[in-house]
Amino acid sequence: MSTSNQSTPTRPQMTKEQAALYRPDIVLSHDTASEEGEPWDPIAPALASLPRKAKPDYRVDPTDLSSANCFASIQRAINKAVVDAKTKKITDRLVIEIAPGTYNELVYVPSLEVDGKKVPLTLIGRETDATKTVISVNIDQGLTADAYTMRFSSAFLELDDSIRSMFEAVSARGDFDIGTTNSCVMRVCNDGFEAVNLTIENSYNEDRLTPDVADLPADERPLNEKGQLAYGQHQAVAVLIDAADRVYFENVRLLGDQDTIYFKTNEPRETVKSYYKDCHIEGDVDFIFGNSTAYFDHCRICSKGARTPNTYVAAPSTNIHIPYGIVFWDCDFIHDDSEAALAGRFHLGRQWFERVRATPYGSSPVPGYNCKLGDLSHYEEPVGTIALKTLEAVGKVAVLHSRIGDHINPAAPWTDWNGGEFDRDGNYLPAPWAPRFRPVQYDLDDFTRYLEDWLAKEGLDYSTLDKTLPFIGEYGNSDNGEN
Template sequence: MTDMLTTSTPTRPQMTKEQADLYRPEMVLKHDVAEKERAKWDPIAPALTDSPRALVPDYRVDPGDMTSLDCFASIQQAISKAVSDAKIHRRTRRLYIEIAPGTYDELVYVPALEVNGQKVPITLYGRESDASLTKISVNIDQGLTANAYSELFGPAFLNTEHTIRDMFKEVASRGTFDIGTTNSCVLRIRNDGFEAVNLTIENRYNEDRLTPDIANRADVSRNDKGQYSHGQHQAVALLVDGADRVMFENVRLLGDQDTLYFKTNEPKVTVKSYYKDCYIEGDVDFIFGNSTAFFDHCEICSKGARTSDTYVAAPSTNIHIPYGIVFWNCDFTHDGSEAAQRGTFYLGRQWFERVRATPYGTSPVPDYSCTLGELSHYEEPTGTIALKTLEAVGKVAVLHSRIGSHINPAAPWTDWNGGSFEKDGSYHPAPWAPRFRPVQFGIADFNRYLADWLKQQDLDYPEQDAPLPFIAEYGNRQTAL
């Protein structure tokens, strides 16, 4: 194996040391409210000690040992009891739930929990330190209808605490409509301060079938689970659903498209999640979202069995939020597939979230126009773009990491719904599409591409308002894996 230090090019910009220092974990993860609130969350300190974490269960999950009142057959039952007890007995400390080794075929929803005005965090942890021994695994995707979702998963939520049951009802109420990407998750977290340790979270959608025939788009048949018989659909393993100060340590996240999703419900107010010593795999946009996520000493594995192009990160970070996705001292690996060995995979593309009509590029559509509007909408030849969509520029930083030969060495970042790059950096533009946006490495690119359009919409984005790059690297090594 040989290593080569990454150098700066127009398609692969590198940060200065001064900029890189601003991406240290303690800089990215500090909380943005009162000092007393910041002091409550320090996910880095436990990781710096050599001693194992002291995990003492309040509740246990072990289907093979139901001899005590604090032991449950399912994870969701244990969470439900923990939430109910906290409210009844006014418990405000962290609650610990230990999970015995095994595979749990169940959706797991962790609700927001507040007692006496204080947010109560929950920790789920596998009893064994080998995360592969304790697995939450479900086959679910965004194309599942809400009615089918209710039939498959409804019984498990019948007797749960009402905030958990309400989370289920939000999805079930969609009726004959598909549940969508957000609701295709196996583990859903709304609990501020939540922790997961020593666990595997798997969305096994499409892992039980051969590569689907995506060419036959007229085929709208569904299997016995209510899922479409073709298509590489979004299928989320873990969703951090607006929860803040969330930590995952020694956790394996398994899936294909959209494995890990983290989001904030207020675009200009971020929430933060921290991933330590984790393994995350997937193929298309498999680490994505609009909030701040820090990956510390993680392995990020790109899979090429289903597709010829893969994208690790798909951020939609708001232009006013300084940090999006940060990879720190990570290993970017691959599955050894033929597609991976071609060396044309991507580190990412900036998710143009909810776009319908674009102000970027030159449209071949006669009389095409796109203006600022309340909603993003397109009805040829005119469209509107919402401010929230326009400002979802997407930010990624990769520092002190080792990047395998599966990643395009000349151009690891690509356009949204645009063209493609060869290994030598040559670019093949795709036909213009109404959702097109070119890769943007910083606010200077944003202003350059949209200069005249921004003036027409009476918008102004001074460069000092976003001094950090949108996309950049520092101190990485390209490895011949």
């Protein structure tokens, strides 16, 4: 095992002083859009040995429905908690205990406020072994809203409007695809939400029957070499943190392929925070992604190579004004022993150029190409516009005190967005220019250097922003960690 303690152009190392600013109590105390009272420190209660609420308020157990507060469905238990909080004026945390088993249902956790106070919910598996309590659904972004409605509408009948409206917003898309955001198994809009001792899985794996093949005999359906339906690698989210703040996951397994966990804020220049302790997250493409602040503490990050020769762990789209994006602290970056993983060309991440349609980066071969700042991101060859929030979605990741397996390209773990690739020796293999291209940017200096003339022409100035923290940086990591 070797250590990565020497800074290179593709593996910038932070200073000790910079690294100290990534401690969880500092990162998670950063002001947010929904800050209440004291800064959030989710670690302090555990360090003080403060016990969790001993007796749950509600139980989910399909084998025992003897009490009024026991349910066969997780969503029905959540609904009861929401209704009780509103009608009985409950403002304390409400805890839902889930019996071991597999629950094939969508789980929507709404925002909940009573008398001006936000009421947090907790879902906790009764067994401490997270593999015993599984929430699993096969759903992907290519599913039409009409098909989504047919599959899931019965589960949302007669629920509180705060939950029902979440379902109806997706259903209303009709014959359009539901999209990445709505392809989630669990959707969390609840500030202060907790999940403990659970597995949450999006089981989609290129295996959804589309109308054109549904009527074909099984042996005539087109399959790829892996035995999966030969159609695109769709986004399929296990958990969406939907602008919810102070979200806490402990001993949770998040399973999927592309886009396993998505955390987002509705206001690009304001962040919300989520914290993951002793969790296992796995996927292949951009499987930890979003524009809000997410902290992974002592987690296992597993890159899967069964479907694709190249994988990307993180795809942050953090706004340039937000100091912290995705932080990995004392994590193990492991793999699935697939042939692709053993080739050692996987990546720690790429910066998601969120909603880009036309780029101000690079040199375009398109005659007359021009990209200007606009209200929306749009492109009609050869002229395009880029919205300010798209331009400022620079993406930030810090990896500290972690063990990085040999499936990650040691010379070039970070790569361009919609650009070329690096080989294992760190040699850049450029791809043809594309209208959504952006090179990897490690700090504010990179951003201004690439766009200096363009920013001046558009009247944009970022020279006063704090340069203390990088966009991408490492500290105290070791390479070739054990799988």
